[in-house]
Amino acid sequence: MLDEGIKNSEAEDFLLKPDKMEEACGVFGIYGQGKDVARLTYYALYALQHRGQQSAGIAVSAGAEIKVHKKRGLVSEVFTEQILADLTGHLAIGHVQYSAKGSNLAVNSQPLVCHYLKGNLAVAHNGNLINAQALKEKLAVNGSVFQSTIDAELIANLLALYGQGTLEEALMKTMIDLKGSYALVIMTEDKLIGVRDPYGNRPLCLGKLDNSYLLASESCAFDVLGAELIRDVAPGEIVVIDQEGLHSHRFVSPVERALCVFEFIYFARPDSNIDGINVMEARRAMGRELAQESPVDVDIVIPVPDSGIAGALGYAEALNLYFDMGLMKNRYIGRTFIRSEQNERNLAVRLKLNPVTKLVQGKKVAIVDDSIVRGTTSKKIVQMLRNRGAAEVHLLITAPPVIAPCYYGIDTSERGQLIAAQKSIEETRVYIGADSLTYLSLAGLSRALRQEAGFCEACLSEEYPLGIPSPERLGKHLTEVSSQQRREVR
Numbered sequence: 001m002l003d004e005g006i007k008n009s010e011a012e013d014f015l016l017k018p019d020k021m022e023e024a025c026g027v028f029g030i031y032g033q034g035k036d037v038a039r040l041t042y043y044a045l046y047a048l049q050h051r052g053q054q055s056a057g058i059a060v061s062a063g064a065e066i067k068v069h070k071k072r073g074l075v076s077e078v079f080t081e082q083i084l085a086d087l088t089g090h091l092a093i094g095h096v097q098y099s100a101k102g103s104n105l106a107v108n109s110q111p112l113v114c115h116y117l118k119g120n121l122a123v124a125h126n127g128n129l130i131n132a133q134a135l136k137e138k139l140a141v142n143g144s145v146f147q148s149t150i151d152a153e154l155i156a157n158l159l160a161l162y163g164q165g166t167l168e169e170a171l172m173k174t175m176i177d178l179k180g181s182y183a184l185v186i187m188t189e190d191k192l193i194g195v196r197d198p199y200g201n202r203p204l205c206l207g208k209l210d211n212s213y214l215l216a217s218e219s220c221a222f223d224v225l226g227a228e229l230i231r232d233v234a235p236g237e238i239v240v241i242d243q244e245g246l247h248s249h250r251f252v253s254p255v256e257r258a259l260c261v262f263e264f265i266y267f268a269r270p271d272s273n274i275d276g277i278n279v280m281e282a283r284r285a286m287g288r289e290l291a292q293e294s295p296v297d298v299d300i301v302i303p304v305p306d307s308g309i310a311g312a313l314g315y316a317e318a319l320n321l322y323f324d325m326g327l328m329k330n331r332y333i334g335r336t337f338i339r340s341e342q343n344e345r346n347l348a349v350r351l352k353l354n355p356v357t358k359l360v361q362g363k364k365v366a367i368v369d370d371s372i373v374r375g376t377t378s379k380k381i382v383q384m385l386r387n388r389g390a391a392e393v394h395l396l397i398t399a400p401p402v403i404a405p406c407y408y409g410i411d412t413s414e415r416g417q418l419i420a421a422q423k424s425i426e427e428t429r430v431y432i433g434a435d436s437l438t439y440l441s442l443a444g445l446s447r448a449l450r451q452e453a454g455f456c457e458a459c460l461s462e463e464y465p466l467g468i469p470s471p472e473r474l475g476k477h478l479t480e481v482s483s484q485q486r487r488e489v490r
Contacts, residue, residue: 025110025126025409026051027204028221029093029185031192031241032212038087040209041094044221045075050269051126051217052098055109059122061189062089066120070095070109091192093185095124105148111187112152116160118167120189123159125152126217127181127202128409130469135177155184171195171238172251180466181260181408183233185215192241199258199466200235201408201456203274206246213241218272232275258456258465262410264449265399266307266370277449280310285448286398286440287314287368294438295319296366296394300359302326304369304381311398312368321366326359327381353381361389368396372428375419379432386433395434400442400460401425407468408456 026048030037041058056078057070067087071078075096095110111124129135129151136146136154144157158177162170167188181201186193194215196204207214209227216222219229233239236252260267263274270280287310301323303312316323330352365385372378378395385393401420415421419428429437442460446452458464 025098025124026096026217026221027093027124027126027183027185027215028095028217029124029187029192029194029215030209030212031091032209033090033243035090035209035212037089037092038084040225041092042075042079042084043224044214044216045094045096047221047224047269048096048217049075051267052096055097055106056095057109057111057124058087058092058094059111059113059124059187060087060089061091061120061122061187063091063189066113066122066187066189068111068113068122070111072106072109091187091190093122093124093187093192095185107148108150110150110152111185112148112150112156114156114160116156117163118188121156121159122187123152123156124185125150125155126183126204126409127151127197128407129154129178129180129182130407130467131177131179133469151182155182159186167191167193168238168240168249172249175236175238175252183217190242194233194237194239194241196233196235196237197466198236198252198255199456200275201258201260201466203259203263203268204233205274206230206233206239213246215239215241218268218274220269220272223271229273256465257454259454260408260410261445261449261455261457262371262406262459265445267410270310275454282449283307283310283370283398284314284317285450286445287311287316288318289314289444289448290396290398290438290440291315291318293441293444294396296396296436296438297364298366298392298394299363300324300326301366301368302359304367305329305353308367308369308398311370311396315366315368315396315398324356324359326356326365326367326385328354328356330354353384355384355388355390357388360385362391364392364394365390366394366396368398370397371399371402372397372419372432373402374417375428375432378434382433392435393433394436395429395432395438397437397439399440400445400457401428401439402459404459404462406459407464408458408466410459 028041028044030040038058038060055072056075059066059068069083093111111122113122132151132154139157158174159170162173182197183202183204184195194204203217205219207222207227207229209225214227222229235257236250238249240247259275264279264282268279272279301312301316301321303309382393402418403421405415456465
């Protein structure tokens with residue numbers, strides 16, 4: 001039986017809100033004469049749906065004006081055949097959004113479309129600016145009005161402020177002001193522009209479909225369309241696509257690259273390639289490294305689907321252990337769920353994940369997952385496996401402990417809700433109820449990615465390469481982590 005202290009809301013949370021760090025958004029853009037750009041953007045957003053499930057939008061230009069349709073909901077819920085048919089043009093950008101707690105408002109849906117001195121402008125943004133509040137206050141003094149809480153509106157205001165010259169010049173001045181993480185797709189009536197912050201914290205890549213150029217958060221969006229990945233947009237680069245072709249501008253001083261390492265741990269689709277690294281292979285390599293660091297004596301290795309699959313395969317391969325899908329995931333649970341009565345709590349949990357009894361009964365089981373944030377899901381899974389007769393349950397995590405919040409566009413829990421920031425590894429093991437709990441080391445993560453540097457690991461190490469917001473805005477995020485926990489992480 002599950003812990004009778006689990007309340008209905010917790011069962012619902014298990015179903016609808018995975019105990020994971022959540023990505024903020026996905027962006028896409030296309031400049032395609034003679035193409036049905038709205039439909040192609042629709043399919044691309046489907047491929048990027050994992051990056052955000054709370055709102056979706058597409059803006060299209062035929063050369064004279066920008067039309068936009070956006071709404072809260074999944075891509076399939078926001079767009080219909082008629083809506084796509086009405087979005088005609090040769091230029092489009094799209095956005096899927098995950099909104100942090102308290103900001104899931106209709107007005108925050110993107111792309112943001114506005115009018116400024118030089119015409120119409122549409123902006124879609126992935127990331128988070130750490131100096132947003134200071135910039136808003138500066139702009140407000142000069143008369144700017146803000147209707148949303150998204151950084152895209154702030155960026156649009158800055159582009160308007162510097163809009164006396166060309167849009168490229170305005171972008172360069174805007175990038176000087178911006179501090180933090182951003183991958184942007186921007187559209188005028190006749191130009192598509194991609195921008196990546198100087199650290200390259202959020203991914204953005206460039207593709208081609210026939211004679212059309214594409215921009216996307218992940219290369220999997222190109223694969224769906226049958227397009228070719230050309231390259232990643234470089235950190236600090238501005239890519240401009242118009243009727244004359246592709247143009248690149250770079251003006252910012254070089255800084256140390258800091259790509260979000262959680263793209264490879266959890267966020268990105270396994271079939272994507274980011275900055276020359278295949279996500280699926282990176283995750284398998286994490287599993288192999290964990291096997292070298294922490295082999296366990298078990299009868300079967302099973303993953304937590306879906307993000308634990310690649311790591312579990314790598315772990316089992318390295319130790320020549322039996323691998324199977326010992327947990328079945330219900331893929332037909334929508335975004336809404338009727339809360340179960342108190343006596344149906346166990347049913348509510350099993351609706352999402354259900355162990356295969358014949359595979360785990362009487363066995364020593366290694367269960368592999370990519371990360372632990374609060375520990376609530378891991379605890380429930382371990383208990384379910386014990387209920388199905390597992391003799392031992394060993395939890396293996398193919399990443400280091402998450403000990404600190406992210407300020408660069410990832411929705412992490414407050415530090416007080418991050419179990420690794422509050423408990424030692426042994427205390428976490430006891431809470432979860434596993435026979436053993438093992439994390440991959442930071443050194444092992446670097447080996448798996450075949451790079452010693454170039455990644456932002458702030459949530460794993462508390463070293464923030466892009467800086468952090470001012471202390472008065474952080475509040476309880478600033479609780480210190482003990483030196484013992486720091487040693488365990490490494």
